Amino acid sequence: MQEKNNNDLVSSFAPDFASKSVQEKLSRLGINCESDLLLHLPLRYEDETHIYPINDVVDGKTVQVEGVITHTEVMYRPRRQLVCQVTDGSGTLHIRFLNFYGSQIKTLAVNKRLRILGVARNGFFGAEMVHPTYRIVQEGEPLAQALTPVYPTTAGLSQKVIRKLIGQVLSQYKHTEFFSETLPDVIRTQQQLASFKDSVTLLHQPPPDVSSNSLQARSHSAWQRIKFDELLSQQLSMRLHYQQRRSHSASSLPLKNKLTQAFLSSLAFELTQAQKKTFAEVSHDISLPHPMQRLLQGDVGCGKTVVAALAALQVIENGYQAAIMAPTEILAEQHFDKLSHWLEPLGVNVAWLSGSQKRKAKTATLVEIASGHTMLAIGTHALFQDQVEFKQLGLAIIDEQHRFGVHQRLELCLKSNKSGAVPHQLMMSATPIPRTLSMSYYADLDVSVIDELPPGRTLVVTKLIADNRRNEIVERIHVACRAGKQAYWVCPLIEESETLQLKTANETYDTLSELLPELNIGLIHGRLSAQEKSSIMESFKLGETQLLVATTVIEVGVDVPNASLMVIEHAERMGLSQLHQLRGRVGRGSDASVCILMYQMPLSDIARKRLKVIFKYSDGFEISKQDLNLRGPGEFLGARQSGVPLLRFADIEQDIELLEAAKGVAEDILTQYPQLAQQHIQRWLGKKKAYLRV
Numbered sequence: 001m002q003e004k005n006n007n008d009l010v011s012s013f014a015p016d017f018a019s020k021s022v023q024e025k026l027s028r029l030g031i032n033c034e035s036d037l038l039l040h041l042p043l044r045y046e047d048e049t050h051i052y053p054i055n056d057v058v059d060g061k062t063v064q065v066e067g068v069i070t071h072t073e074v075m076y077r078p079r080r081q082l083v084c085q086v087t088d089g090s091g092t093l094h095i096r097f098l099n100f101y102g103s104q105i106k107t108l109a110v111n112k113r114l115r116i117l118g119v120a121r122n123g124f125f126g127a128e129m130v131h132p133t134y135r136i137v138q139e140g141e142p143l144a145q146a147l148t149p150v151y152p153t154t155a156g157l158s159q160k161v162i163r164k165l166i167g168q169v170l171s172q173y174k175h176t177e178f179f180s181e182t183l184p185d186v187i188r189t190q191q192q193l194a195s196f197k198d199s200v201t202l203l204h205q206p207p208p209d210v211s212s213n214s215l216q217a218r219s220h221s222a223w224q225r226i227k228f229d230e231l232l233s234q235q236l237s238m239r240l241h242y243q244q245r246r247s248h249s250a251s252s253l254p255l256k257n258k259l260t261q262a263f264l265s266s267l268a269f270e271l272t273q274a275q276k277k278t279f280a281e282v283s284h285d286i287s288l289p290h291p292m293q294r295l296l297q298g299d300v301g302c303g304k305t306v307v308a309a310l311a312a313l314q315v316i317e318n319g320y321q322a323a324i325m326a327p328t329e330i331l332a333e334q335h336f337d338k339l340s341h342w343l344e345p346l347g348v349n350v351a352w353l354s355g356s357q358k359r360k361a362k363t364a365t366l367v368e369i370a371s372g373h374t375m376l377a378i379g380t381h382a383l384f385q386d387q388v389e390f391k392q393l394g395l396a397i398i399d400e401q402h403r404f405g406v407h408q409r410l411e412l413c414l415k416s417n418k419s420g421a422v423p424h425q426l427m428m429s430a431t432p433i434p435r436t437l438s439m440s441y442y443a444d445l446d447v448s449v450i451d452e453l454p455p456g457r458t459l460v461v462t463k464l465i466a467d468n469r470r471n472e473i474v475e476r477i478h479v480a481c482r483a484g485k486q487a488y489w490v491c492p493l494i495e496e497s498e499t500l501q502l503k504t505a506n507e508t509y510d511t512l513s514e515l516l517p518e519l520n521i522g523l524i525h526g527r528l529s530a531q532e533k534s535s536i537m538e539s540f541k542l543g544e545t546q547l548l549v550a551t552t553v554i555e556v557g558v559d560v561p562n563a564s565l566m567v568i569e570h571a572e573r574m575g576l577s578q579l580h581q582l583r584g585r586v587g588r589g590s591d592a593s594v595c596i597l598m599y600q601m602p603l604s605d606i607a608r609k610r611l612k613v614i615f616k617y618s619d620g621f622e623i624s625k626q627d628l629n630l631r632g633p634g635e636f637l638g639a640r641q642s643g644v645p646l647l648r649f650a651d652i653e654q655d656i657e658l659l660e661a662a663k664g665v666a667e668d669i670l671t672q673y674p675q676l677a678q679q680h681i682q683r684w685l686g687k688k689k690a691y692l693r694v
C-alpha cells in the first residue's frame with residue numbers, strides 16, 4: 001500500500017527498498033521512488049584511479065596521494081588541530097584536521113599507510129591538505145578503475161549509501177521498462193543523441209576510459225542526452241499545458257475597426273512599428289474561438305499600455321467587457337486615469353476597483369460591472385475576487401505579470417462567462433525577459449515583443465555617486481527645480497522592516513524640506529490611503545509639487561514626463577530590475593534626464609556588479625540578461641517560480657543549442673507520439689507535474 005508522508009507526496013518506493021529513515025532522507029532530496037534515484041546524477045567526480053607523487057601535486061588541484069605517516073601531533077597554534085606528516089619518498093605532505101575525534105589520533109599512528117584524497121595547497125610547511133578524505137590501506141591495494149561519482153546529499157546520508165542504492169537500482173532495473181527509450185528513434189537519430197539507458201549508466205558508473213574533463217564539464221554525450229531530455233520535458237509539459245488551456249473555448253471577437261480606429265485617430269502620436277506589429281498579433285488571437293495566452297513584453301516606456309487599450313477596445317466593440325489588473329494601487333490608478341482620459345471620450349465606461357475602496361463605492365462599482373454598464377474595469381487583484389461578477393468578460397489583461405503569483409492568475413482564468421467560454425488573456429511584463437528564459441520557462445505562452453521605444457526619448461544619463469557627496473546632489477536638485485524641472489528622491493529600501501522604511505522616508509522628507517525650503521516637496525509611500533496617494537501624484541503631475549520623495553512604490557508604471565531628475569539612495573541595496581524600473585520614470589519627456597545612484601561603501605561583490613551593469617547599460621533586455629547571469633533563473637523568476645520546476649542539469653544560457661533543439665521537436669512529439677511524450681514527462685517531472693500552474 002502507498003503511504004503519504006507529511007510533504008503530501010506519495011512515496012512510491014518498493015516496500016523493502018531501504019529503511020524508512022533512509023527513505024525519509026531521500027525524500028528530502030526530492031527522491032520519492034526508485035526512478036527518481038536514477039535521475040539523481042552526480043554533482044561531480046573524484047579521480048581515485050591514479051596516485052600522484054606528493055612532489056608533483058599542483059596547488060588547488062584535487063588529487064589522490066599515498067604515503068606513510070611519519071609524524072602525528074595535536075597542535076594548539078594558531079588553533080587546536082590534528083596534524084599528520086606523510087611521505088611517499090618523493091616528498092612530504094601535511095594533512096590537517098581542525099575538527100577531529102580522539103580516536104583519529106590513534107588511527108593516524110606513525111607508520112600507517114594512508115590513501116588520501118583532497119585539494120592540495122602550498123601551505124606554510126610546504127604541500128598540505130585540510131580535511132582530506134583518507135583511508136588506511138595496505139601496500140599495493142588496487143586502485144579504483146573508474147571515476148568516483150559524488151552526489152548531492154543531505155545530513156545523515158553518506159555518499160557510500162547513495163552509491164550503493166543507485167548501484168542497486170541500476171542493476172535491478174537494467175532490463176526493465178524503467179530504462180525504456182522515450183524519444184522516437186527518428187528524433188534520436190536526427191538529433192544525434194546517445195541512448196537514455198547508456199547515458200544514465202555511464203554517468204553513474206563511468207567506465208575507466210571516459211574523458212574526465214567531459215564528465216566534469218558536462219559536455220560528454222551522456223550529459224548532452226540528459227540535458228536534452230530535461231529541457232524536452234519542460235517543453236512538453238508546458239506545451240501540453242498550453243494546449244489544454246487552448247482547448248477551452250473563448251468568444252471570437254474580431255477587429256471591427258470602430259472604437260480602435262477612433263482611438264488611434266484621437267491619439268496625439270503614431271504607433272511605433274513594434275506597437276503595430278504586436279497589436280496585430282494580439283488582435284488576431286482575440287479573433288479566434290479559443291483563449292489567447294499571450295505575453296506582451298518590452299522595455300520600460302516602450303508603450304505597452306496603448307497596445308493593451310487597443311486590445312480592450314477590440315473586445316468592447318464586440319459588446320464584451322475587458323479588465324486590467326495591476327499589482328499596486330498606484331499603478332492601477334495611473335492606468336485608470338490614463339485610460340479613462342483616453343477612452344471615456346469614445347463612450348467607453350471605465351470603472352475602478354481596489355481593495356481599499358469605501359464599501360459603498362465598491363458596491364456601486366460591482367453593480368455596474370455585473371450589469372455590463374462598465375466596459376473596462378481597472379484595479380488591483382481585488383478585481384478577481386469572488387464578489388466580482390462580470391456580465392461578459394472577454395479579455396483579462398494582467399500588467400506586470402511577474403508580480404502576481406500562480407493563484408491569482410488561476411482565479412483570473414476561472415472567471416469564465418456564463419456560456420462557459422473563458423476570457424482571452426494578455427499578460428504584460430515590465431521587466432524584459434531574456435530570450436532564453438522566454439523560450440524555456442515561458443514556453444507555455446505566446447510572446448510578443450515591443451523592441452523599439454517611441455521616438456524622441458532622451459537617453460537617461462546615469463551617475464554613480466558616493467553618499468558622502470549628498471550636499472552636491474541636494475544643490476543639483478535645487479538648481480533643476482528652480483529651472484522648472486521636477487525630481488524624484490527615492491528613499492532607501494529596508495527590506496527587513498516596513499516601519500523602519502517608513503521612518504527613513506519621513507526623515508528624508510523632513511531633512512530635504514529643511515534644506516530646500518523654497519521647494520514644494522511631496523512624500524509618497526505605501527502606507528498612505530489610495531486617496532492620499534492619488535492626490536499626491538496628481539499634484540506632482542500638475543507640477544505643483546516639484547520634488548517627490550518616495551519609497552519604491554513609484555517603481556512601476558508612474559508616468560510624469562516633466563520629471564527629469566531622479567536620485568536613488570542606497571542604490572546598492574536594490575535589484576537590477578528595480579533600478580531599471582525606477583530609472584525608467586525619467587527620460588519620458590523632451591528634457592535631458594539624469595539618474596543619480598547614490599551608494600554607500602563598502603560595496604559587496606554582487607552590489608558592485610549590479611551597479612556596474614546599471615551604469616553601463618540602458619537597454620532593459622541587456623540588463624535582464626545580465627541579471628539572469630548574476631542571479632540564475634530561480635531567483636529571477638520570483639513568484640512564477642513557485643509553479644515551475646527548475647532545471648537541475650541544463651543551463652539555459654550554456655545549453656542554448658539543446659534548448660533550441662528540444663523546442664524544435666516538442667510539438668512534433670506531442671502530436672505524433674503522445675504516449676512517449678507522457679512517459680517522458682512522467683519520468684522527468686513525475687509528481688511535480690501537479691504543481692504546474694495555469
Ligand code: ADP
Binds near residue numbers: 454
Ligand atoms: P510601458 O511599456 O512602460 O508600460 P507606457 O505604456 O506607460 O510604457 O508608455 C510610456 C509613455 O509613452 C506614455 O506616456 C505613453 O503615452 C507614451 N507613448 C506610448 N506609445 C507612444 C508612441 N508611439 N509615440 C509617442 N509616445 C508614446
Ligand code: MG
Binds near residue numbers: 304305399430557
Ligand atoms: Mg506599464
